[in-house]
Amino acid sequence: MIAKTEEDFNGLKEIGKICGAIRDELVHCTKPGITTKELDEIARGSFEKAGAHSAPKGEYDFPGYTCISINEEVAHGIPGARVIQEGDLVNIDVSGSKNGYFADTGISFVVGNGEIILQKICDVAKEAFDAGLKKAKPGSKKSALGKVVHNVAKRHGLTVIKNLTGHGVGSSIHEAPEHIFNYYSRWDDEILKEGMVIAFEPFISTLEEEVFQSEDGWTFLTDESFVAQYEHTIILTKDGPIITTL
Secondary structure, eight states: OBOOSHHHHHHHHHHHHHHHHHHHHHHHHOOTTOBHHHHHHHHHHHHHHHTOEEHHHHHHOOSSSSEEEETTEEEOOOOSSOBOOTTOEEEEEEEEEETTEEEEEEEEEEOSSOOHHHHHHHHHHHHHHHHHHTTOSTTSBTHHHHHHHHHHHHHTTOEEOSSOOEEEOSSSSSEEEEEEOSSOOTTOOOBOOTTBEEEEOOEEESSOSOOEEOTTSSOEEOSSOOEEEEEEEEEOOTTOOEETTO
């Protein structure tokens, strides 16, 4: 989407604020002993209270209002009976819509005290996002974001997931640009435009660079790696990026 009008900016900010608030609420409620289904029910109530809709459920008939992934699950985890444990690496991904505008946000975090490497990849995912944000401006090449993300990962002895990417968002949950890679591709030379709305989401991995889909048809997994994500919806402007989902 290219945001052009005051209505566009206000609509994007409104749904961004809603999704960000639901994300933060679920992070706060994630304690040892709670199930992912219980967390998802909290999100359902919050969407309803805000007059908003879950994007994965509404657009793709996903079996949940949010995506909640644990440990070997990297993304699109289905909420269910799984009980969260002390030390788990959890990813909460919230996307929604209101009045025709969409937002997408996600964060990975460690529940209580966990392995040092788990906190490290969460911290590096945010560092990579912050580095890429500096390149998120009209006139820059889209590939510049992926380049700095990969460079940050390598500097910490880590890597990135290459077959999960950021994307355009705004008037639908997935739209042009189709991919915002987490690595540099010299063929990915699209120029970022004024008003472009993107979901920028670095995925930082301890080892593997690709995920595979589980038998449930939704969840993306790794074999022997942990992965952390950090995602916000951003409107690109000449005065700097506007993060709608803070």
